[in-house]
Amino acid sequence: MxxxxxxxxxxxxxxxxxxxxxxxxxxxxxxxxxxxxxxxxxxxxxxxxxxxxxxxxxxxxxxxxxxxxxxxxxxxxxxxxxxxxxxxxxxxxxxxxxxxxxxxxxxxxSSSQPPVAAPEPLRDTSALFQAVMQGSTDAIYTKNLAGQYTRINAAGARLMGRTMEEVVGHTDAELWPDEARASVAHDREVMAFRRTFTYEEAQSGHPGRVWLSTKGVLLDDQGRVFGLFGISRDITERKRMEEALHHNEARLQQALSAASATLFDLRMPEGLLRWGPGAAALLGQPSLPAEEPLTALLARLHPEDRMTVAARLASPARPAVKLALGLRVVGARGEVRRLTLWGEARAGDGQEARLLGVLVDMTRWSLAPPSEVAA
Structure with missing residues (x-):
């Protein structure tokens, strides 16, 4: 040969x-x-x-x-x-x-008498390779230049719903006719650039699966590519959780928008304020950066409210405190808006003090000076 x-x-x-x-x-x-x-x-x-x-x-x-x-x-x-x-x-x-x-x-x-042993370094390497292959819960496999699987571990075959013998010798096009195009394209990219890449690869069916696959080339003693290796992790549940979180976040943002409210995150030592979606409209501004200094918000407040609000938003003396505060802001067109801030400040255990909460537009209810709001 x-x-x-x-x-x-x-x-x-x-x-x-x-x-x-x-x-x-x-x-x-x-x-x-x-x-x-x-x-x-x-x-x-x-x-x-x-x-x-x-x-x-x-x-x-x-x-x-x-x-x-x-x-x-x-x-x-x-x-x-x-x-x-x-x-x-x-x-x-x-x-x-x-x-x-x-x-x-x-x-x-399978006999009780072991076969003639391979050389010691080869046997040690073989045992280590086999232990890693079969001990991993991820799919570990190799392919030749024709795209045929030359080896796969038991976990990989099980995740595919097949035996190892059913996978070895076959290509992705034979095993997964409907999804093979993306996998084959990834294999070709790895071969062409002779580098290791990581991809998300989807498999349809019931249930469908999503894989996070890392692939790289296999080189012989002369540095020639003779195939590729792959390590694929089943991230189906993680993707489903991400989709569920994204759906819940969209629902939350819809509810906040309907209530004319937005979220905020104030990092107390630095005085940096991070806004949630919809904050610009709530404050009467054409746009807002994702993060800005607290002084920028104070500058937008009604002149009569600035000192009171600045004092209340200072670092709390206690490790944890809940805050409810009414305030007025002046929009970009000079309109006055009445807002209510609800938040909870936490500090201690060596962690940075933060004030997290929600800002709600109360303009339609009143235009009174800032006041404490019953929490």
Whole structure:
């Protein structure tokens, strides 16, 4: 198998299970195109480029099962007990049809006697990779240059509503025909720029899902791109909560507008005042910045009210106090408006003192000097 083709399965080198890529070969045999290190530890070196079943009599019964997998696309699973070349083993052998008529085969050693171990650094790396893959609750996967999944963890397959075998060897277009366009476009962008990007990707259906996907390229030893990796987190519930909060905020703003009211946030030490939507109309101004100094509001007050309001809005002496205050403002056209301010100031525990509350237009009720309002 060429180094270019082998790089498509480079991530399988870290797989502690054996992995083979086989191509049908007449008569009734399979040519091994790729074998990862774990498969070579079980079955011996020199697998690639050889007829696979010709010298394995105990495997002869797999011909019909693998032939059925190739013809129907249904996964197959068999058990074989014997000596595959590294001692007696009981192997679970799973096969799946891959693109271009090939066969992907996974070898899982289920015997009590462990197979011949891979080199220590490789085994440690494989164990760490496998622990991260299978321990994560996010979907972790790799794809080759053709967009086919070459690996996916159990959590990712479960979130997709499929088994790992049903995902590996297939593209997004095959798995999600209606939503694949955006995912494929993101994959191409990652490949083109050779950078890591994060996207939101939606999946319709019942229930629909929203994924936050981080994708980057996989490079071989020569620095050539041979695929991409992805980590996708299901953020469906978070998006639903955001939508609900947005809906509730819209309802709140509608209610405040109907009541001729707005919200405010006064940070006491700095004297900075942040306004909610609708504040400009309430104060008779063509527009207002999102945040302005408290002195700007005081300048708009009726001259008779400024000292009283400034004193009441000073930093409270107590850690927490509720405030209710009537005041008059002069609009940009000289009109006088009567407003009522309700707020609650909090301070202490080393946190900044803030006055949060609501400002309500009471113009239609009266135009009296500022006064304390019963809270």
């Amino acid at each position: 060429s180094s270019s083709s082998a790089s498509n399965f480079a991530t399988e080198a870290l797989n502690p299970d054996g992995f083979l890529v086989l191509r049908p070969q007449a008569p009734d045999d399979f040519l091994c195109e790729y074998a990862n290190p774990a498969a070579q530890a079980l079955l011996g070196d020199g697998l690639e480029g050889t007829a696979f079943l010709a010298t394995r009599r105990t495997w002869a019964g797999l011909r019909s099962a693998w032939g059925m997998t190739l013809s129907t696309g249904l996964r197959s699973e068999q058990w074989i007990h014997g000596d595959p070349g590294s001692g007696m083993h009981t192997l679970r052998i799973r096969a799946a049809r891959a693109p271009e008529g090939r066969l992907y085969v996974w070898l899982d050693d």
